[in-house]
Amino acid sequence: MDPQRKRKIRLVVALSTAVLLAVALIYTSFSASTEAKEPSELLGAAPGTSYEMTGRVVKGSIQREGNGIAFRVVDRDGGGQALPVTYTGAVPDPFRGGREIVLTGAIEQGTFVGEPETLITKCPSKFTTKSDV
C-alpha cells in the first residue's frame, strides 16, 4: 500500500473514533444527567423522578430522625416556600442551618428523599465576597 493511502486510512480511522466517542458522550450525558432544581420548583414536582436539588437549609430545622436527618430547605436566595427533606447517610462536616447544599433525590409524598452519599454542602469560607460574609 502506498504511504499516502495508508495515511488517509489512518486519518479516517482516527476521526471516526473521535466522532463515535463524541456521540457516545453526548448521548449518555443527556440520558444520565439529573435535572437541577430549586426547592420552590420541586414543591409540585412529579414523584419518582430524580432531581438534583440546590437550596439553603433553614436554620434550626435540622432534626434527627431514625438513622438519618430531616430538615427543610428554601431557595438559594432565601425566598420561596420551604421544602421538607429527609436524608440518610454520611453528613458532610460543613453541613448546618443556613448553608447551601446540593442533594440528589426524588419527591415521595411531598417530601424530598435524598439518596445516600449524595449530600454536598458548600464550604462557606473560600473566596466569598463581602455580601456573603
Add this chain to the structure above:
Amino acid sequence: MSSLGSALLGLAFLAALAAGALALAGRKGDERLLTLSRRTVYGFCGLITACVVIIELAFIGDDFSFQIVQEHSSIETPSGYKLAAMWSSQEGSLLLWAFVLSLASSAALWATRRRLRDLVPWATAVMMGVAAFFTGLMLFAPDVDPFATATMQAANGMSVTPTDGVGLNPLLQHPSMMIHPPMLYSGYVAFTVPFAFAIGALVTRRLDAEWIRATRRFALIAWAFLGLGLLLGARWSYTELGWGGYWAWDPVENAALMPWLLGTAFLHSIMVQEKRGMLKVWNASLIVGTFSMALLGTFLVRSGVLQSIHAFGDNTVGPYILGLIGVVLVGSTALIVSRLDDLRSPKRIDSLASRESVFLVNNLLLVGMTAVIFWGTFFPLISELFTGEKASLAAPWFDRYTTPLAILLVVFTGIGPLLAWRRVSWESAKRVFRVPLIAAAVVTVILVAFTDATDNLWALALFAFAAFALTGLAQEFWSGAAARRQLTGEPGAQALVGLVSRNRRRYGGYIVHVGIVVLLIGIAASSSFQTNRDVELRPGESTVVDGRTITYVKPTVAVDAEKFTFGSVLRIEEDGEVVGFVRPSRRFFRPTGQDSGTIGSFFAGEATSEVGLRPGPWHDLWIAEQPNIAEVQRGVRQADKGFQACIRGVPGSPPECKALGLIMRASVGNPRREAQALAQIAKLQSLAAEDVAEGFLRSDAASTFKVIVNPLVTWMWIGGLIALAGALIALWPARGRRRGALVHTEADARKEAKYREIRDAELDHATGKLSDEDFALVDSELRREAIEILDGAGNGSANASGNGNGNGARPREPEKAERS
C-alpha cells in the same frame, strides 16, 4: 502600611507594563533595551514580593486594620495558619498568582539571558501582559484590593480599627491546606512560561525545538507542582472531610486535573518535536490548551457558574478572567493558523511500531480524557443552552469514560518504554516484550485464582496491565544497568545509580511512570473493592466489618476555649487478637468574633471530623464518628438558662450565682470592674461547659460510625510520591553542568540535545530494543547531524542568534552512554 502596599502594587503594575513595552521596543536585537526590560521584570518581582511580605507581616502581627487580615485571621488563629490565611481570600489568592508569576518569569528570563534573542522579547511581553492583567485586577476591579482597610463602627458612631478578626475556617486548618493552594497556583502559573515562549516562537517563526528546550523544565515543574497540589487536595479530602473519599469529580477538582492531563500530553509530545521535528502544530496547540485550562481553573473558583463543594461567592473578577481566556484562545488560534506553512514538518512517522507513534496515541488518550472531563464539567451549562434545564452529571458518568481510558493509558505506558525511536524489528520486539507479557499473565492467573478480583473486570484488567507496565519498566532498569556493568565493570547497584544519573531525563521519566502506575493501582483497588458501612454503636457494643471486630470501648470529651471535642476509643481485633485502637472524634467550634456569651455558641460554628485512620500496606481502616449530642445540648440549654437567671438575680438561685449578679449590676458604667466581672463569668462558664460536656461520657448515647475498609489506598499516596521523586530526578541538571546549569547558549543546548539522542540510541541498542542494522543506520545519521551542529557552531551559521561563545572547539566524539 496598607498605603505603602497599595503604592508598591501600583508601581509593580507600571513595572510589568514597562518591561513588556521595553522588550517589544528592543525586539530587533537592541541589547540595551532588552537588558533593561529583563531588569524591570526582576524589579516587578521585587515589588510583588514586597507586597506579599507586607501582607504576611500584617497577618503575623494581627494588624486588623487590613481588611484581608480582619476577615481571614484572628488573634487565636495558630501562627502557622496565619501565614497560610493569605491565600484563603480572593484578593490574597490573586496576589499569590502574581507573585508566583513574577518568580517564574524572572527565572525564565534569567535562564535564557544568553540565547533566543529574537524570541525572548515576545515571550517577555506575553508574560508581563499576563502579570499586568492580574496586578491590574487587584488595583482596579472592585472588592479585590489586598490592601483595603477595615473599619468598624464604634459605640459613639466613630470609625475605629477592629480589635479582632473573624478567624480562619477550622476546616481549612489542616497542614495540607497550608501548601495545597500555593502548589496548585505554582502549577497553573508556571505553564505561563512555555506558553509565552510558544507565542514568541510562533510570532518570530522560530519553530524548531529551541523554545521547547528553553522551557521544558518549566513545563515539568508546572506539571509536578500541579500534581502535588492535586495529591494534597485528595489527601485533605480523605483525612479531613469525613466522607472517606479522595476524589469527587467536582468542577474545581476537574479544573485542576484538566491542565495536568494536557500538560502530561505536552511533556510527551515535545519529545517527538525535539527528536524528530514533528508534531509542531500539535505542540503549539497543546500548550495553548494547557494554559487556557489553567486560566479556566482560576476562573471557575471565582465565577459561581457551576455548583461545587468549593464555595464560589459570585463575584467580580470572573468576567475579566473569562475575557483573558477569550483573548488567549482567539489570539493563539489566529497565530497558529497564520503560521501553518512554517509548522509543517518534512518528516513523517516511519512506523506504527515506534516510540513516537506510542507517544501520539498516549497524547490522543490524554486529550480524549480531558475532552470527556471538560464536557462533564460544563454539562450543566451545555444542557441549559439546549434544553433550558440545568442538569448535571455525577461520578458514575465520569467513571464510565475515564476508567477505560486510564486502562489504555497504562497499556501504552507499558509499551512505550519498550519501543525504540523510529522503528522496531520483530526480533527485538519479541525479546523485550516476552517477560512483561508473562508477568501480566501470571498476575492475572494469581488474581483470578486467589482473590475476588473477578468481581470487577475493569480493575482486574488494570492490575494485569499494570503488572505488564511495571515489569517492562523494571526490565528497562535491569538491562540498562547490565549493559553499563559490562562496559564499566561497576557492581550492580553502582551501575544502576550511574545509569540513572547519567540519563536523568530518561530514567527520571520511567520513575514517574512507575509512580503513576502504582497510584492507579491504589485508585482501582480502593474504588472497586472498598467496604463501606454505617454502624450505630453504644459504648461497650461491637460490630464486625470485613473480618475485623470493632468495639466501642468508651466515649471521650475535651473542652478548650475554642472548641468541644466529642470522640471515642475503638478497639480493633483481627482473628481474635487486639491489633490496635482508633480514636475518631468530631470537633465543634465556637465562631470567633461573634457573641460568645453562651455555651450554646459552641454549636453555632463549624464542626469538623477528625478521622480515626489505621493505615496499612494492604488495607486502610478509616473511621469517622457522628456523636449523638442531643443529650449534651439539652444540658447546655439548661446551663445557659441557669446563667441568665443568675445574672438577672432570680430569687432562689445559688449563693455564688447571686454574688455574680451583684457584681454585674455594680459594675455597670465602670469599665475596669465590668471587665473583671466578665472574666469571672467566663471562668464560671468554662467550668460549666466542661461539666456539661462530661454529660456525654455518662449519656451512654449511641454514636454513628462510618467505617471504611480501603484496600491498597496507601499505594496511591506512595505512587504519587514516587512520581514526584522521578520528576525531581528528570529536572536535576546533568553532571558537570551544575554550575549555572540553566544558563547556556543556544549552540550548547543543541549540541547537548544531539549527544543525548546518541546516548539514547546507544542505550536502546544495548538493551536490545534496537537491532544491529537499525542502530548502525540511526547512529551514523545522528553522528552526521552532531558534526553538522559542531561545525555550524564554529562559523556561527547555525546559531542565528546565540553568541556561540566557546563553541569554536573541534568536534569532539560524544561520550559513550555507558562511560561516566
